[in-house]
Amino acid sequence: MKLLLVVNPISGDIDKEPFLNEASQFLDHYSIQYEVFKTTGKNDLENLQKVVKAFQPTKVASIGGDGTTLFTSIALLDTGIPMGIIPLGSANGMAVELFVSDEPMQALRDIIMSDMIVGLDLLKVNQEHYCLHIGDVGVNAQIVKGYSSDPNRGMTTYFKYFIEQLKEKKIIDYKIEIDGKLYEETGIMMAICNARKFGTGVPLNSISNPFDGKFELVAIPEMNFEDLIIVGLSKFDESFLEDTNGNVYSAEKATIHFDQPQLLQLDGEVIGKESKLEIEILSGAINYITNGNNQLLHDL
Numbered sequence: 349m350k351l352l353l354v355v356n357p358i359s360g361d362i363d364k365e366p367f368l369n370e371a372s373q374f375l376d377h378y379s380i381q382y383e384v385f386k387t388t389g390k391n392d393l394e395n396l397q398k399v400v401k402a403f404q405p406t407k408v409a410s411i412g413g414d415g416t417t418l419f420t421s422i423a424l425l426d427t428g429i430p431m432g433i434i435p436l437g438s439a440n441g442m443a444v445e446l447f448v449s450d451e452p453m454q455a456l457r458d459i460i461m462s463d464m465i466v467g468l469d470l471l472k473v474n475q476e477h478y479c480l481h482i483g484d485v486g487v488n489a490q491i492v493k494g495y496s497s498d499p500n501r502g503m504t505t506y507f508k509y510f511i512e513q514l515k516e517k518k519i520i521d522y523k524i525e526i527d528g529k530l531y532e533e534t535g536i537m538m539a540i541c542n543a544r545k546f547g548t549g550v551p552l553n554s555i556s557n558p559f560d561g562k563f564e565l566v567a568i569p570e571m572n573f574e575d576l577i578i579v580g581l582s583k584f585d586e587s588f589l590e591d592t593n594g595n596v597y598s599a600e601k602a603t604i605h606f607d608q609p610q611l612l613q614l615d616g617e618v619i620g621k622e623s624k625l626e627i628e629i630l631s632g633a634i635n636y637i638t639n640g641n642n643q644l645l646h647d648l
């Protein structure tokens with residue numbers, strides 16, 4: 349067994365050294381061979397791919413938040429090497445969705461122990477960008493843009509931009525094309541969902557499952573989004589979804605046409621302004637290490 353630990357030192361403003369010290373003691377105790385790859389923000393993909401090729405790990409653990417999980421997934425595409433998540437980011441949306449233990453040492457033990465490896469879907473946007481959890485255009489993308497440009501991280505910084513954007517409500521008009529049919533939509537946001545909830549806990553829909561070979565587009569009209577946020581922030585109540593009228597479209601492939609170029613964010617990374625989005629699912633593209641706690645597998 350050879351384990352590669354992929355660590356983002358900055359995610360969630362959390363010092364990873366205490367965890368890495370404990371993890372190395374644990375791995376040494378069991379004579380498990382391991383290497384640590386730390387991201388720097390420069391040429392990370394290329395460098396990680398080189399390390400993977402040279403070290404040939406049996407399993408990979410992604411240590412950070414959603415951005416780190418996505419980054420590790422992309423580096424491992426087409427290698428067949430399975431990966432798991434150790435959540436040490438700000439909100440860890442994908443890890444929460446996948447029922448990963450929120451205790452990092454337990455998450456590490458789960459990755460080492462488990463032989464339950466399942467195909468996790470990945471989204472490809474405009475033939476070049478990837479998304480594992482949730483992407484969107486509209487109000488949330490603006491929040492993410494503010495957050496990304498701020499030197500501070502963590503939930504407090506996120507909410508600063510969140511409140512700022514709530515005051516500005518820009519309406520976007522767009523057409524969704526699925527299987528040759530066009531659906532006209534208008535609202536403050538359109539979410540691209542491989543999963544149900546943002547890392548903040550705000551639910552977007554109740555049907556997304558990253559193991560089902562499909563994604564959902566959720567059109568969020570003005571009023572519902574405000575309500576959604578209030579509910580999301582106060583009690584994270586999923587039953588609220590039943591009261592919202594936002595349309596939800598399931599697809600394996602879709603094209604979205606915007607009247608004006610719109611800012612796109614995918615898994616917390618600001619991509620830029622786009623006037624057209626071509627989205628497709630790469631069904632089961634990631635060999636994901638999970639365990640019996642993962643309720644999503646029972647929902648299929």
Ligand SMILES: Nc1ncnc2c1ncn2[C@@H]1O[C@H](COP(=O)(O)OP(=O)(O)OP(=O)(O)O)[C@@H](O)[C@H]1O
Pocket residue numbers: 356357358359360361387388389390392412413414415416417436437438439440501502616617
């Ligand atoms: N050591 C580093 N220093 C600066 N930037 C880095 C470093 N490592 C990665 N990055 C950059 O940070 C971004 C990934 O961080 P991101 O915040 O998306 O991660 P995350 O794991 O989702 O954490 P968080 O939950 O805090 O958002 C990428 O743009 C990446 O290039």
